[in-house]
Amino acid sequence: MQQYIARRGDTVSRIAARHGLTPEHVIQGNPWAGRQPYLYPGQILFLPSAPRRRYSVQEGDDAGLIAALFNVSIDELEMLNPGVTSGRCCIPGKVLVIPPAASRSVVSVRSEYGPDDVEEDIGKLVAKYPFVTRDSIGASVLGKPLHLLRIGSGPRHLHVNAALHANEWLTSPCLMSFIEQYAAAYDAGRAWHGHRPEEWHKHWTLWAVPMANPDGVELVQEGVLPGQPHYEELLQWNCGRRSFRHWKANIRGVDLGDQFPAHWEEEQARRGVPGPAPRDYSGPAPLSEPEAAALAALAEQYPGDAAVSLHSQGGEIYWNYRGYEPPESKGWAARLAAASGYRAVELNGSDAGYKDWFIQRFRKPGFTVELGIGKNPLPLADFEDMALETGLILGAILSNLK
Template sequence: MDNGYRYTDMIEECRTLVSAFPFVEAHRIGWSVLGRPLIALRCGCGPKRIHMNASFHANEWITSALLMRFVSELSESYRSGKKLGGQDVSGLCRETTLWAVPMVNPDGAELVQCGLCESHPLYRELLAWNGGITDFSGWKANIRGVDLNDQYPAFWEEECKRRGVNGPGPRDYPGPYPLSEPEAAALAMFTERLDFHAVVALHTQGREIYWNYRDFEPPNAELLARKLGSVSGYKPVKLSGSDAGYKDWFIYRYRRPGFTVEAGYGENPLPPRSFDSIYAELRPLLLESLRL
């Protein structure tokens, strides 16, 4: 983690998990703009299906490492029969199946962590979209300059008006139309195919939990958010003035519990040295999420 957490790190860790634990499966659910496979990990065998994802935003790549640590610990506890965070994982994984997509935006995460080289296929475009600045550490969008968490068909037109960004850039451009980007479209198709009971999208930062969407959320959504907050110390927040996010679309489409968790506190990208302290807060929240 001292040098970040790249797509290749995630892929290698996925291979290790699948090799070590026969009950863990890796599935390709789509491709990024630059052709990187988008991977979903399956852990558990229960009838309840919970989805977690990370790194919608490029400069929030630390969430990928956090989610992979959780999947790894969950798998090890499931195999050994030992408790995780004081909880019986074996029983939990017999009741629930976790589907995790650790890195929704691999092209963007790579750009933030490795920078832009002249051989990049979108070198000229990216430099222009970034205002001629060669520092991409603040980049949130995918590699085509589209904010993947503004891409979903949940009052998308309202989000376009609110953002007021008319073309590709580091952040806040919702794209030319909903689900125009392969990463967002792949996750939407994956969600529709698996028909999840609840979803958790990991972002940074703020130590907050967003649980509502335009009153389309189920009646117990706030109570569930309070449970997540009580085990983590994160603050449940009723959010307004935001549309077209993945959590928004899930609630709007299914009327089921959906949560955006803003992990950690500081300025994105959060430094690798904060990983352990953030994970200590986040693990009990993720464990509780499996009970949603």
């Protein structure tokens, strides 16, 4: 067992991922960690040694075959099993130690995906694919950058945002993963699930805000400590609860999904939430929050031909808004549903969302996509399916050249 002292930003999942463990391994050695909502800096944990995979060499095996089987490099295999590349240790029945598989993707999710992860992955993506550019559309309440990624050079504009609701943070790596896969396929000149990324790049410009509510995401994932901004207010707004895993709003307790000037007053009255809260407080005025105002300003600067706001959960696609949507929206929604296996839903009785405002303002197709099924925050195990479904939906839009 090794001793580990928790630092700010640590979670059980993040510690486990860094040490080649599962969260269950960490909690098994530190049962108290499973009984409190968050780890606090200075707490001491005892971590077991990382379990190692082993493999018994089969007839006909060589180092290359074994490395390929477990998605590791031959050098890594040799480091743990000296002589395996020469054949001296690669004989049937010999037990080899298999190193951890390295992810070949920039975007991978092994623990909570927060603002620092977005920052790091954006840096890697733009370094690897220079035709992907980065910018910022502003800053959150606490000054965190609202990152913007752009890919494509076409005359049509698609706006996509994710993690507008704090406890729906898993939508953020889903969007980031699609951008990486798009960039990789375009760079290699190959198709992606039957689509042609070179056509996407020629006809569309994709504007992506992968984490629209970074303060809220960090609050959900890490909680709040004495001395941090809004500490007393957050506990009050959260009814004294220390866990913020149910929190949807930004750090000021404003639900960014109810912040846009599309019948905002009616939504405010319908919600009936008079002040800051974990969810459903529309704020003192439309676009009062810098995160919502920045998204609206981006769309005004580069008027979109379509927009998607990624949420979770439900496996549904909302496509209409009070009859403001153009005639083609219903057909687009049907194609997106067919591509993803989701259900296209005509939604009524909801206002002031990003999709609502976009449709009303530009009279162009806009969609709210509810990724996955379950209870937010959705589990990490759902990431790969959700990321694929995100890509299939966005790919269907980008392949629509009419």
